[in-house]
Amino acid sequence: MIISIANQKGGVAKSTTAINLSAGLALAGYKVLLLDADPQANTTRVFIHPEIEIALEKSLHNVLIQFSPIASIIQQTRFDNLYLVPSHIRLSSADLELANVIDNRSExxxxxxxxxxxxxxYIIIDNPPSLGLLTINSFVASDKLIIPVSTGFFALTGLVQLQETIDMVRQTQLNPQLDILGVLCTFGDHTNVAKDVEKQLRDYFGNSVFETVIPRNVSLEEAHSNHTHVFDHAPLIDRQNL
Ligand SMILES: Nc1ncnc2c1ncn2[C@@H]1O[C@H](COP(=O)(O)OP(=O)(O)O)[C@@H](O)[C@H]1O
Ligand SMILES: [Mg+2]
Incomplete structure (x- = not known):
């Protein structure tokens, strides 16, 4: 199953969700490929040392533009069952390069x-904060979408465009089966704004909103800077609060 984590807004916890969902599934014994489709390569940097990252000769860019086989760029992480397709800053030109292609640029x-x-x-795709051709390629390749939404004041802006993009991918037959697995409330806290946004999301998306809300918790950020996932960085917190 291929699951895309997407929302064209930055900072809503797409990468955090992709990293920890992949890690959780790997810990549960599933073989997981985490695919970093964001040119900012934040997810890649959690698993690959920055110096090695610069030296990486190939990334998703080669796959999308030069048709390199994806198997040739898959990296093993230091965690069992967890593999990575690295991104690279070079991927930032892929949207423009693909725009000039006529044939099957979305596929x-x-x-x-x-x-x-x-x-x-499972293949989990971390997406860039845009609705360009990289994201469209992910939507066309995916079975399911998870949409993280941060429960802050501007949380709801942009969701209409996201919905339109999903509808376009379905209606143009690029991927008629694309399914929203769920909307994930992130950065949950006890403020009125957070509660209000969560209520609006549940009114709008109904049952598509996951019951679980990811609380605001500094361990998630600390885990990234320690080049690991939250289950490894804060196993107790994982059980008590997440
Ligand atoms: N639940 C959380 N609590 C605290 N910090 C978080 C949480 N989720 C994500 N973060 C931090 O917020 C920032 C943005 O998250 P990130 O996953 O990079 O968002 P995106 O990929 O959507 O841009 C990162 O620094 C991340 O470590
Ligand atoms: Mg990200």
Whole structure:
């Protein structure tokens, strides 16, 4: 199953969700491929040392633009069952490069994953904060979407455009089966704004909003700076609060 974590807003915990969902599934014994489709490469940096990252010769850019086989760029992480398709700052030109392509520019990732798909129980895609061709490629390749929404004041802006993009991918037959697995409330706290936004999301999306709310918790950020996931960094907090 291929799950995209997407929202064109930055800072809503897409990467955090992608990293920790992948890690949680890997800990549960599933074989997981975490695919970093964001040119900012934040997720890649959690698992790969910055010096190694600069030296990386190949990234998703090569797959999308030069048709390199995806198997040739998959990196093993130091965690069991968890593999990574690294991003690279070079990927930032991919949206423009793909825009000049006429043939199947939205289906490159889907095609690249065709064989690899069966080798993993889950492929989790971390997406860039935009609705450009990188994100469209992810939507076309994915079975399911998880939409993290931070429960802050501007949380709801942009969700209409996101919905329109999802509808476009479905209606143009690029991926008629694309399904929203759920909307995930992130940065939950006890403020009135957070509670109000959560209520508005539940009114609008109904049952599609996950019951679980991810609380604001500094351990999530600390885990990243320690190059690990939250289950490794704060196992007790994981059980008590998350
Ligand atoms: N629940 C949380 N509590 C505290 N900090 C968080 C939480 N989720 C994410 N963060 C931090 O917020 C910032 C933005 O999260 P990130 O996952 O990078 O968002 P995105 O990928 O959507 O841009 C990061 O520094 C991350 O460590
Ligand atoms: Mg991110």
């Amino acid at each position: 490159r990732l889907k095609r690249a994953l065709k064989r690899t798909k069966d080798e993993y129980d």
